[in-house]
Amino acid sequence: MRWEELDRQPCSLARTLSVIGDRWTLLVIRDCFLGVRRFEQFEARLGIARHVLADRLKKLTEAGVLAKVPYQERPRREEYRLTEKGLALHPALIALLDWGDRYMSGPEGAPMQRRHRTCGHVTQGIMVCAECGEPLDPREMSVEPGPGAPGDLALPERAGKTP
Amino acid sequence: MRWEELDRQPCSLARTLSVIGDRWTLLVIRDCFLGVRRFEQFEARLGIARHVLADRLKKLTEAGVLAKVPYQERPRREEYRLTEKGLALHPALIALLDWGDRYMSGPEGAPMQRRHRTCGHVTQGIMVCAECGEPLDPREMSVEPGPGAPGDLALPERAGKTP
DNA sequence: GGCTATCAGTTCGAAAAAAGAACTTAATTC
DNA sequence: GAATTAAGTTCTTTTTTCGAACTGATAGCC
The missing domain is CATH 1.10.10.10 (Winged helix-like DNA-binding domain superfamily/Winged helix DNA-binding domain)
Structure with missing residues (x-):
């Protein structure tokens, strides 16, 4: 493409x-x-x-x-x-920041942190299911064509399975 | 930079x-x-x-x-x-997909959808606070130096305020 | 042995994008 | 008029991506 x-x-x-x-x-x-x-x-x-x-x-x-x-x-x-x-785009930004905090920081920790003023804590995000509230785990997700899918949507064979 | x-x-x-x-x-x-x-x-x-x-x-x-x-x-x-x-990186991917589903789809809807196999529903993600469980709203977040911050960290004046 | 096929790259010249620097435009102030 | 501020725009060079072909290491077939 x-x-x-x-x-x-x-x-x-x-x-x-x-x-x-x-x-x-x-x-x-x-x-x-x-x-x-x-x-x-x-x-x-x-x-x-x-x-x-x-x-x-x-x-x-x-x-x-x-x-x-x-x-x-x-x-x-x-x-x-x-x-x-x-x-x-805030959820995406939070997710990317959290990933960087966790995997791209040195032993001293993350360079910046985010405080959730509602509860007062320094915190991170958790991506949960909008339907049931459980955290979304890639191994528990499958992908399928949506309402706007073209007739010839190319999903690989393993799209319903663990990455 | x-x-x-x-x-x-x-x-x-x-x-x-x-x-x-x-x-x-x-x-x-x-x-x-x-x-x-x-x-x-x-x-x-x-x-x-x-x-x-x-x-x-x-x-x-x-x-x-x-x-x-x-x-x-x-x-x-x-x-x-x-x-x-x-x-x-899954939360980031979900967030970006959800954003695209919402803002970059035509009237026919999103081209692909994700099913959360745990609850069985086609769903989206919600980014919630790891501490209190409430959804994270950018207007309720402030940013501050973290443990790994350099001495001269450049945060703009408005970093604690609404974007 | 030669040929073909499969797979996972690597190389090369052209086009596009980014880098780095300077310039332009439209004010405002002295 | 000169200097300053702010928000860009233009130009040349360098870097990255594009598009295509090539390479290397097998394996199988005739």
């Missing part, structure tokens, strides 16, 4: 990656969740080429993950805010 | 992306979760340049996400299996 055709793949991961899969994009989104909103701030924190940053911000805006919001009129200035669509 | 320095960033997301952030890598991992194990199978499903695929498989193996396991001896053949470290 071609990278630019990801959004047409019969697979939601591929479609997601068509929006967030380019180099640096998830780090831009991370910074949005940390409250960063302005071009110069992103640029200073990320230290990436300005035109790459501009490209990523533009694509996220076009995809509806970010919205440009004016913060002053004279001269007109805009900043980038997460939309609800963008905020909905 | 430079892409090849991601694993040294004081941020677990960046460190995670140093392993899974290259173009195509997450789709390789998706296929692993679907039970795909062999080079030709990955190649046939993904349709990407063979040396890019080989590079991604190699990097994932070096990072400990995949393990090469012999499946025959004459001639010796090996396949790629998710390790525990690799399986631990």
Whole structure:
């Protein structure tokens, strides 16, 4: 498949990656969740080429993950805010952070931690079943065609079995 | 920052992306979760340049996400299996799939669905707090330096506030 | 032995994307 | 007019991916 055709793949991961899969994009989104909103701030924190940053911000805006919001009129200035669509990437961000905390930290532990203000604890996420509330274990999941599946959906033989 | 320095960033997301952030890598991992194990199978499903695929498989193996396991001896053949470290990417995969299901599907719905065999339902994931069990809402989370934080960790001003 | 097939890569030239730096535009202030 | 701020845009070079072919190590068949 071609990278630019990801959004047409019969697979939601591929479609997601068509929006967030380019180099640096998830780090831009991370910074949005940390409250960063302005071009110069992103640029200073990320230290990436300005035109790459501009490209990523533009694509996220076009995809509806970010919205440009004016913060002053004279001269007109805009900043980038997460939309609800963008905020909905939070579980993915948490999962990726938790994985990095666990597998990519040294003996000193994770560089940052997240506090759940509702209960007051420093915490991590657990991905549970929306139907029964049990944690989702890959060995207990099977995959099947969904309502939007094309007639010739290519699922490998082992799709219903343990990875 | 430079892409090849991601694993040294004081941020677990960046460190995670140093392993899974290259173009195509997450789709390789998706296929692993679907039970795909062999080079030709990955190649046939993904349709990407063979040396890019080989590079991604190699990097994932070096990072400990995949393990090469012999499946025959004459001639010796090996396949790629998710390790525990690799399986631990499941919550992230589910979150990304769910996001794509919700925001990147047409009116006909998602192309694939996941059945939780424990309860028997077609389902999605919910990211909940490991401490209190409530769903994690980005507006209820704050970020702070962790035990492995460097002395000069750069958290933006708004890091404790709503995104 | 030669040929074909299978499998898992590796190599090579072309195209695309990212890196690095400078420039542009549109204000505002002194 | 010059300097500053902010948000980009343009240009050249380097790196990564694309597309295709090739290689190496078997095994089986004639």
